[in-house]
């Protein structure tokens with residue numbers, strides 16, 4: 001974001017890179033992630049105030065291991081190498097890194113040797129840190145010294161004698177490192193002299209200006225789902241360009257009970273943004289007949305969406321821009337050292353549309369994490385009932401009906417979902433969960449209702465906590481609440497005689513069943 005103090009994170013492929021970025025943003029410092037081969041010229045142009053080198057799975061001595069470009073170190077800005085980042089730094093400057101024989105993974109004790117160094121200010125003399133490395137530094141480059149040790153290493157934290165070049169062997173970004181946040185704070189505020197000035201007010205002001213400048217007198221089409229991301233995109237654009245914005249919502253027949261009416265009300269009455277609703281449910285359901293495979297479902301829904309949206313958008317022939325709610329995690333994925341990660345699930349709302357429609361894409365949220373989007377929503381005056389809503393997948397209930405999607409099954413899952421959400425809200429749990437929902441399972445089991453035998457289907461209740469959906473835990477909601485949900489579903493939803501609770505974490509499971 002131009003104008004804000006910038007920290008660059010060079011991503012060497014660590015699973016924790018996003019966590020570093022998020023933690024820095026939480027400290028109100030703007031940061032971006034770049035791959036190791038980012039041209040030094042580009043880094044100079046971006047004029048970052050500090051550089052962080054992430055961890056990574058490679059062995060720094062290997063022929064194809066990602067390295068650091070020396071010119072970047074010559075920019076004179078503070079550098080913090082984390083784990084592999086430390087090793088890259090050390091090796092580049094003439095120190096030695098060797099394979100440790102055994103991988104060190106897990107907690108270790110950090111002992112501070114130089115408490116006066118700004119990096120370690122306020123860090124306890126002894127504290128727990130999280131290690132995850134194979135190789136380790138065995139000899140420091142010239143003019144470097146150790147600031148802290150661990151049982152396994154005299155070089156748990158190091159620095160250059162006169163230049164602001166630092167390295168640490170452990171991961172400050174994970175919560176198991178007790179003083180991790182303090183250490184990152186020290187690096188940003190004491191070593192690099194940054195101030196925490198990245199605020200969502202600033203983001204909104206700048207974004208409105210940039211949108212007006214870019215779009216000018218042009219027309220913009222924005223697909224709306226009722227979720228927080230597209231609602232924020234629409235609200236920003238509406239503020240920036242008013243009636244040049246055209247919002248379209250597609251009813252794919254896979255939404256929750258009463259959802260279309262709710263979104264229409266929220267846009268019309270609540271936000272004052274005109275919204276056109278297209279009922280394409282018959283078309284989507286038609287395409288799902290006989291489809292059981294989850295990926296095939298996603299693909300047919302994706303294709304149907306592009307076609308229906310194109311037809312609806314054709315009415316705005318003058319529109320040169322298409323607005324999308326892309327968030328920063330998607331952007332990071334595509335620039336990471338390993339490229340976009342293997343497709344586990346095709347998210348139909350990413351990609352596809354713009355190429356086909358030959359429109360310029362406008363993505364005002366592409367620098368933000370989900371929690372930042374929620375903060376922007378709040379600052380824009382969007383009510384909490386909207387920005388606090390749980391995420392809902394693009395393919396909707398189609399991926400919450402295991403097996404073939406039929407109108408009857410959708411009806412069942414809708415009723416069950418309504419009960420789950422109602423009870424969760426009533427019990428004050430809604431805001432504590434990342435998501436709560438019902439899944440229709442096409443298995444039949446025997447039950448007894450009244451005096452009669454029943455042989456009917458099952459509903460699975462899934463409630464998870466998460467920070468960003470990359471990992472998730474099943475939620476330990478009270479048994480009494482589970483009991484109420486179960487009783488109500490079995491009593492009120494025809495065709496269901498059994499309710500189960502999903503106790504799988506992500507990984508290895510995923511949040512959705514399909």
Ligand code: XMP
Pocket residue numbers: 298345346347348349391392393394395435469506509510511512513514
């Ligand atoms: P999984 O099931 O991959 O889900 O652990 C992670 C998060 O993404 C949501 N999700 C989707 N969202 N289109 C979306 O917009 C999709 O195709 C899709 N699939 C999963 C899911 O609800 C969870 O929050």
